[in-house]
Amino acid sequence: MRIISGKYKGRKIKALDIMDVRPTSDKVRGALFNILGEKIRNSSFLDLYAGSGAVGIEALSRGAKNVYFVEDDFKVFKLIQENIANLKIKEDYEILKDFPKQKKFDIIFLDPPYTKADIKDLELINENNLLADNGIIIFEHDKILNFKSACFELFYEKKYGKTLLSFFK
Numbered sequence: 799m800r801i802i803s804g805k806y807k808g809r810k811i812k813a814l815d816i817m818d819v820r821p822t823s824d825k826v827r828g829a830l831f832n833i834l835g836e837k838i839r840n841s842s843f844l845d846l847y848a849g850s851g852a853v854g855i856e857a858l859s860r861g862a863k864n865v866y867f868v869e870d871d872f873k874v875f876k877l878i879q880e881n882i883a884n885l886k887i888k889e890d891y892e893i894l895k896d897f898p899k900q901k902k903f904d905i906i907f908l909d910p911p912y913t914k915a916d917i918k919d920l921e922l923i924n925e926n927n928l929l930a931d932n933g934i935i936i937f938e939h940d941k942i943l944n945f946k947s948a949c950f951e952l953f954y955e956k957k958y959g960k961t962l963l964s965f966f967k
């Protein structure tokens with residue numbers, strides 16, 4: 799895998815070939831950041847189910863002010879650390895094993911394993927008051943799942959093969 803654009807453009811990162819870790823493809827990642835456009839600049843970005851860290855690293859590469867990576871699998875957590883070290887990233891980031899507390903994010907990206915995708919993640923975001931005013935949530939999931947949230951308004955969806963990006967505010 800590679801970083802598509804920005805400061806780390808073209809740099810390679812590693813991914814693990816293990817069950818439940820499905821990196822966001824270059825195509826979907828590129829489309830996501832094209833949709834976000836300038837919103838990424840100086841944003842506070844939360845990458846839930848961070849996997850290889852590709853989405854959060856892409857956010858840093860494109861000018862996010864800070865990125866919090868959340869990954870509870872130890873091997874995958876170590877992979878994010880390795881990818882960040884290999885790229886010599888100096889920007890503001892933190893790698894966590896659980897939801898950050900008492901923080902607000904302009905952009906929240908969640909990409910759980912498709913077999914574990916659940917609307918409860920949106921409820922947890924709401925319960926922990928993680929979304930900043932005028933912030934957005936992007937939920938990457940299998941296109942056969944149809945998520946409705948009592949907490950957030952679905953305002954845009956975009957399909958890429960079997961992947962659906964659902965945007966909430």
